[in-house]
Amino acid sequence: MAAAFLVLALVAVAVVYGVRSPAAETESVPATSPGTAPAPAAAAPAAFAEAWRAPSGAAPVPVVAGPGVVTADGRTVVGRDAITGAERWRYSRDRPLCTVAEGFGRALALYQDGSGEWCSELTALDPDLGTRGPTANLDVRPGARLLAAGGVVAAAGDRYLETMRSDLVTTAQYGDVVAPAQPGRQPRPGCSYTSLALGGGRLGVIENCAPDTGDRLTVLRPDGSGDADTPNVELSTQLSARGVQLLAVSADREAVLLPGPPELQILDRSGNQVGLIGLDVPESEVAPPADRVGATAADGARTYWWSGSRTIALDRTGLAPVWTLGGTLGPGTAYAGGWVVPVEAGIAVVDPLRGTVERTIPVDRGGYTGKVLLAAQGGMLYEQRGAELVALRPM
Known part of the structure; x- marks a missing residue:
């Protein structure tokens, strides 16, 4: 009787796992053959005609990867033929998408977890066939964005961000780390992030920290050279105003838009000002966008x-x-x-x-x-x- 009870218990656990596991909650329909990219244009044409359209509310920008185009809406990511828009592959789950982006030559789909409080489940999809690649569990909240440039991808929310390499292993954590392996390694937990930019292998973030009288520019180098929970902070400097926007980061410069009257402040890798240039921009357009990432x-x-x-x-x-x-x-x-x-x-x-x-x-x-x-x-x-x-x- 004891053996029979154990067998029944194991069967029940297997059934529950099969019903509730990520595999059971996922529909993955790969493409049956490779796609073909459209021929390049030799020159801008005389006219454009609409070829197709599709809902893609989870993708803040067009996602062009592999030979096709990826759309993302609701709970579903679809790989489409670039010319006709015909569905070639599909990936969907029983929970909402947070955002989708191209990174490392793949389509990166970030889903909410079961609680709806986190955007924690990241899956890399082959852009041509839709087959699943590496996965990762992140600690960002709804409203997070995925940024990609070169060999760096960052997932950024309003108080926490992390970067990862091509196998989606985390290379850097910054901000309010949920469960730090060793407390005290974050320089400024509790600050909120208002603007971000990625470029030149560097990640810049504008922080709003209570002790500071102005916004703070911090630049991280997410090269994975150290422990992920000890961020490699290249520079952190307090700016002269609040409500600034980080426009771009290069290998050794940062461009910050200052309010009233609008001026572009250019800083070097040490945080020293190397340029201050007036911009013909309405003051109403200086403040950073709601999702923290400029167009x-x-x-x-x-x-x-x-x-x-x-x-x-x-x-x-x-x-x-x-x-x-x-x-x-x-x-x-x-x-x-x-x-x-x-x-x-x-x-x-x-x-x-x-x-x-x-x-x-x-x-x-x-x-x-x-x-x-x-x-x-x-x-x-x-x-x-x-x-x-x-x-x-x-x-």
Whole structure:
């Protein structure tokens, strides 16, 4: 009887685990064959036509990875054919998505845990086939963003952030660590984060700390050279004001937007000011965005930041402003060897060296006038319009 009871107990445990395990709560339908990327564009076309659209409210920017495009909405991540939008693979769970981003050449899907209090379950998906790769358990809250640049991916909330390498092993923790292995290793727990930027292998964060009279700029080097719970802080300096926004970080510079009147403060790797330049930006557009991540894009020579009404090009190395283009809806993207920027009338083809508009390609957005974030895949152009991704085909 004792043996029979133990057998029944083991069977019951196995059934409960099978019903409640992550595998049982997950639907994964990989693609049956590799996809094909669209052919590159030799030049900006005379016209664009809408090819397809899909809901993608969990992706703050267009997710272009592998040969296709990834959309994310509700509880489901879908890999789509870049040209037709046809579903090629699907990954869904029984809990909401927090956010999705491209990183390490994969689609990174961050889900809530069972309690709904954390965005803790991160899965890497092959962008072509949708097969699952590494996973990780994070300690960020809902509202967190995933940032990726080069070989670094960061998950950042309002009081905690962590970085990871390509196998999703954590390389650095910073802020309010939930269960520190050794207490006392965090320099400023309890501060809130208002603005973040990643670049040049460095992660910059604007902190609001109660003892400080102004915002604080802290730059971390998440290279994984030490213990993950002991952050490698390269610099931390108090700024002259509150309500500042971190626009960009390079290998040895940081660009900070100061309020009233708007000025771009450029700092070196020691936190010393090396430039202070007035910007033609409305004061209402100085404050950092609600999700702490500015609307930026980059090519090999420049970083492009969108203030809310203007696109400003910064030199990629020194971060000094190069040109300003008004009347824009987003920072733009590289296309056919040049730069294109969304404007009310459509897509402006811009000289990336001078910021002059060479011509405008009409695009009918059906009355939508909000922020437009662009990405290109071959000759296809993608617009993130709020919670929807719209694909444009060159004509």
